[in-house]
Amino acid sequence: MDNWKKLIIEPEENIRSAMQLMDEVRSKLLLVCINNKFKSVLSIGDIQRAILSNHSLDAEISSILRNQIIIASDQDNEEDVRNLMLQHRIEAMPVVDEEQNVIDVIFWDQIFSEKKGMVNTLPDIPVVIMAGGKGTRLKPITNIIPKPLIPLGDKPVLEWIIDSFNEVGVRNFHLTVNYKQDMIRSYFANQPKRDYSINYFEENKPLGTAGSLHLLKGKLKETFFVTNCDILIKDDYSEMLKYHKSNGNELTAVSAVKHFKIPYGTLEFGENGVLEKLKEKPEYNFFINAGMYILEPHLLEEIPEDEFFHITTLIEKIMERNGKVGIFPVSEGSWMDIGQWDEYNKTSQKLGYPGINL
Structure with missing residues (x-):
């Protein structure tokens, strides 16, 4: 061939x-x-x-x-x-x-019959999945089921995330839950063949992208991953961890390259509308926040208790005190989003499944 x-x-x-x-x-x-x-x-x-x-x-x-x-x-x-x-x-x-x-x-x-990734490259590394959001951009389906249980093919997105870490040795998952949490608990309680444990941490109100991490204070004593429940990243998690540790980062954010093409000529002008620069259909690259992070456990002490708190605020706090935040890049195609319907359909098709027409 x-x-x-x-x-x-x-x-x-x-x-x-x-x-x-x-x-x-x-x-x-x-x-x-x-x-x-x-x-x-x-x-x-x-x-x-x-x-x-x-x-x-x-x-x-x-x-x-x-x-x-x-x-x-x-x-x-x-x-x-x-x-x-x-x-x-x-x-x-x-x-x-x-x-x-x-x-x-x-x-x-x-x-070889085994997958190349099927090797214990991340044993005993905790993974925290933020699964408490309402998924308002995915209505009306999220009026019925929570966002983490929206199916991609034959299993929900949350199980795709867990399986991607489980394949490289992770056995210890922590889920922060709120909206329709009983459905999430019930789904995994009825998966008898799984070889991993799930610990649930309930937030009593929406706490942002990092606020519920305060529930894990004293529970995690080692470096851990945090991921949103509406993204999939197909990359080498062990390389992410190696980069994080070798650079002495307190927090590493995974970043996807995003390429944009402007389908028009652009004009840049100065005072009195005098044209200064003309670009024909310019192209731009940005490194976007992909929604996955690696954190050191001491950062849990910087999460306020029972307050709405975004992880970007934590990053800003670290930088203000001259702490070290790193960026690990992945390709645009390695990052898959299901947080809104057009991206969900793209991800479904990339994985070989039909999308959903609303």
Whole structure:
């Protein structure tokens, strides 16, 4: 099969284009080639490290390529390739001949029955899911069921979130609940095959995106994840945690790259309407707040008790006292939102399910 040819990118392409191609072909790894001659591989980790090192999204990928990579020769037997991939947890292994022509790419799921992500990379890390909101932007369905139980295919969005962490070893979940919480409790009480525990913390009134975290004071003694219940992020959680700890962050916010195209020419003018700059259909990139965070446990002491409090306020407080807040970037396609109907339908279709027409 020649599916691997979709992964080819030229070294003069920029980082933004590489991220867009990864999203398009749903791969975290690309082959960098010149006229089909193999040059290197480019992973989402390479891009994330480049962004964190302050590379522009307009920088050529040739400037961020690794010098040492692992590839297979067309003379290697299948067992050698298998062992190499298993040892280094390689998602896709390029096979190159003596003249550096790419002749094949062997993917993990071709030779292994287990998913690549099925390894305990996050054992014993608590995950807090903020599941108490009313989901007003998803009415009228949320008049009947709570937002966390809105289905994506054959299971609710909350279960998608839990499963994405459970697959990498997380067994300890904390849910802050309020609106229609009995339905959430009942749903998971009737899932007998689950191999994880859920602890519920009830807020007696809406407390914002972080106010209910005060309920966990004294309960969490280690670094933990916090996520909204209306987003899915398909990325390497262990890399997020590694970045958070290695940089000594108190809080790390996951940020998705968002690309906007203005379909019109724009005008910039000064005093008396004198035209100063004309841009034809400009494009802009922003790093948006994706709704997932990593926090150190001492921050729970800074959450006011039983008060409406947003996590952005906590971030501002940390920065005001010169604490360290970090940003971990993910691609636009790795971040999926179900917080409003148009985004819900996009996410459903991306996961292979029909949307909902209201």
